[in-house]
Amino acid sequence: MTEATPAPAYRKIALIGLGLIAGSMAWACRRDGMATEIRGYARSEKSREMTRRLGFCDVVCDSAEEAVQDADLIVLATPVGVMGAVAASIAPHLKPGAVVIDVGSVKRTVIEEVQPHIPEGVHFIPCHPMAGTEHSGPDAGFASLFDNRWCLIVPVDHTPDAEVARLEQFWSRLGAMTERMDPEHHDLVCAVVSHIPHLIAYTMVGVADDLSRVSDQEVIKFSAAGFRDFTRIAASDPTMWRDVFLTNKEATLEILGRFTEELFALQRAIRTGDGEQLHAYFTRTRAIRRSILEAGQDTNEPDFGRTR
Numbered sequence: 001m002t003e004a005t006p007a008p009a010y011r012k013i014a015l016i017g018l019g020l021i022a023g024s025m026a027w028a029c030r031r032d033g034m035a036t037e038i039r040g041y042a043r044s045e046k047s048r049e050m051t052r053r054l055g056f057c058d059v060v061c062d063s064a065e066e067a068v069q070d071a072d073l074i075v076l077a078t079p080v081g082v083m084g085a086v087a088a089s090i091a092p093h094l095k096p097g098a099v100v101i102d103v104g105s106v107k108r109t110v111i112e113e114v115q116p117h118i119p120e121g122v123h124f125i126p127c128h129p130m131a132g133t134e135h136s137g138p139d140a141g142f143a144s145l146f147d148n149r150w151c152l153i154v155p156v157d158h159t160p161d162a163e164v165a166r167l168e169q170f171w172s173r174l175g176a177m178t179e180r181m182d183p184e185h186h187d188l189v190c191a192v193v194s195h196i197p198h199l200i201a202y203t204m205v206g207v208a209d210d211l212s213r214v215s216d217q218e219v220i221k222f223s224a225a226g227f228r229d230f231t232r233i234a235a236s237d238p239t240m241w242r243d244v245f246l247t248n249k250e251a252t253l254e255i256l257g258r259f260t261e262e263l264f265a266l267q268r269a270i271r272t273g274d275g276e277q278l279h280a281y282f283t284r285t286r287a288i289r290r291s292i293l294e295a296g297q298d299t300n301e302p303d304f305g306r307t308r
């Protein structure tokens with residue numbers, strides 16, 4: 001006997017911005033038979049054309065207003081810097097009872113910019129899937145992106161709990177685990193685990209590029225795993241990351257301040273030959289990596305094809 005497929009959490013879904021995250025959501029919805037219709041819109045004609053070809057939307061519209069007509073769930077999946085303007089343009093076309101979510105990497109500024117446009121009777125529930133790659137655009141998406149990844153849900157005041165619970169169920173059907181968080185804490189956590197690590201990768205790759213005594217050929221030829229990981233991260237979309245830093249100024253500047261203090265302390269330890277300090281520091285940080293592995297939180301641990 002085949003089990004009945006559970007009813008879709010939302011019948012009609014509208015995706016605004018057709019890139020890695022929207023594409024992955026659409027593919028994951030299709031994998032699970034989760035929506036009766038997925039409509040999409042992106043500002044660039046090239047992205048709309050590519051989405052038509054890839055086929056992850058049932059309908060690709062030529063305006064955001066058209067895409068959100070009659071939608072039960074509207075997903076803002078553009079760079080965070082334009083979400084306020086997108087919300088303003090779709091607001092008059094949202095039906096009562098609809099749920100609007102964003103998937104932006106920053107929450108406090110997005111809430112400040114989007115919430116004022118949301119009409120009464122429509123629920124805005126900010127989200128942030130902690131999953132991605134360095135690739136962008138409609139062809140970057142894939143169905144398993146959210147499998148076993150966290151999606152942070154950042155409900156604003158007065159959102160009925162039943163609506164938040166319905167959305168959590170939706171993310172769990174996309175494969176993700178969910179946790180609720182307040183916006184300030186979200187922005188600080190993401191500055192630590194995502195935003196500043198990206199800035200460091202961008203900087204290190206920039207330094208390698210600037211160093212005239214080391215040729216580009218040598219950088220490419222002798223890149224070992226650590227630096228290769230930096231180059232992967234530093235290949236991420238410039239528009240997305242510009243917007244992340246401009247909209248999460250406070251938390252990223254706080255963490256960057258602490259980072260540079262630690263860096264200067266290590267710089268001094270190297271200069272003065274303080275091996276004890278260096279060893280103690282590296283021992284402390286190794287323990288963090290080990291606890292991530294023990295908690296089973298790194299599903300990307302490479303084995304480099306090791307054999308014995």
Ligand SMILES: NC(=O)c1ccc[n+]([C@@H]2O[C@H](COP(=O)([O-])OP(=O)(O)OC[C@H]3O[C@@H](n4cnc5c(N)ncnc54)[C@H](O)[C@@H]3O)[C@@H](O)[C@H]2O)c1
Binds near residue numbers: 104128240
């Ligand atoms: N890439 C990641 O790793 C990742 C992970 C989690 C969350 N996010 C967040 O998700 C959002 C989307 O990221 P992505 O990686 O899918 O980006 P992407 O670059 O792959 O796609 C963005 C899409 O938005 C469209 N767009 C840009 N401006 C627009 C506008 N004014 N109106 C309509 N469409 C517009 C682009 O044409 C493109 O189709 C961002 O806010 C990002 O912070 C990204």
Ligand SMILES: O=C(O)C(=O)C[C@]1(C(=O)O)C=C[C@@H](O)C=C1
Binds near residue numbers: 129130194195236
């Ligand atoms: O895996 C990657 O390439 C990512 O950069 C994904 C990543 C991250 O920093 O972990 C990037 C931005 C997001 O907002 C969430 C996830």
